[in-house]
Amino acid sequence: MKYCGIDLHSNNSVVSVIDDADRVLAERRLPNDLTNILVFLSPWRDELSGVVVESTFYGRPGIMHGLAVTLRCDA
Template sequence: MNYCGIDLHSNNSMVTVIDETDRIVAERRLPNDLTKILDFLAPWKEGLAGVVVESTFNWYWLVDGLQATGFHPLEAALLKDAVVLKLARKVKMRRCADYMSAFPRSTPSRVRVRQADRWYEHEITSPVGDVGNAMSWQQTEEKYRDLTSRASSSTRAQTERVIHACVALAFDLDRPANEFIRELR
């Protein structure tokens, strides 16, 4: 079974076909021409479980063309399904871990300190908040509150809502994302 994702841009589309193990079977940037996209997908048509089209506008011609030729684009209404959202979160978490492994484990930071009449420079290889020296939730919360302590009362209120939503998200991954968004407003 294969799956296809199309990222539709204004003048081209990035078309990717993956298998059940998330291995990329085929990937190509194509002009926004239905026949070229269909020709590219033709070898996988029989084993293709579905096609997801990501676009902000101007998607109808592609979805209509895919449906007319026997492909099965994912309906946007399915994205509101709690099971689909939960699965998407898991995929996102896995992908984040994949991307993070490409970056260095430590990022050196230079700190300049003035002592009497001289400047001293120190290199810190694992500052608080770095991947190897992650901040605790309490440290993050204190830093966030400290950064907004001199801000307006509406900004401080927004800060408290963000902290509350983050705590809720961290401890209740089964809640739909739109509930957290409502808490931020």
């Protein structure tokens, strides 16, 4: 199983993918753009068991809502 963690900032996010042994498989700082995040996650999409978002910034909730909807609806 694979897991994704996203640290959401005002204009970018750090997106990490780890496995069930807590090994970091990939990590990248990306602009807060749903398309960029989905492209980055695409190699692991079928294996992702969950996505967790950490944020103290509330200015761009639509990006993460779009990610959740896209990952659930397109599966």
